[in-house]
Amino acid sequence: MSKAVIDTSKCVGHGQCAMMAPDVFDLDAGGYAQTIAPELTGDQRxxxxxxxxxxxxQAIRVED
Ligand code: SF4
Known part of the structure; x- marks a missing residue:
């Protein structure tokens, strides 16, 4: 099963990820990315x- 991982030490909160993959990423209260899909479907991947x-x-990677 695939999952998306965010390196929180690199994320600066641009928000592109949440716009491009709103079913996978959201922004927390501080404006930084968080994953909202524990396991990715094909479309989410x-x-x-x-x-x-x-x-x-380059704070996001997709793992199998
Ligand atoms: S993980 Fe998302 S919010 Fe963080 S720097 Fe990358 S695009 Fe921006």
Missing amino acids: RDAETAAMACPE
């Missing part, structure tokens, strides 16, 4: 990979 490529801080 595709969206998470797109978000990972778009993250300016």
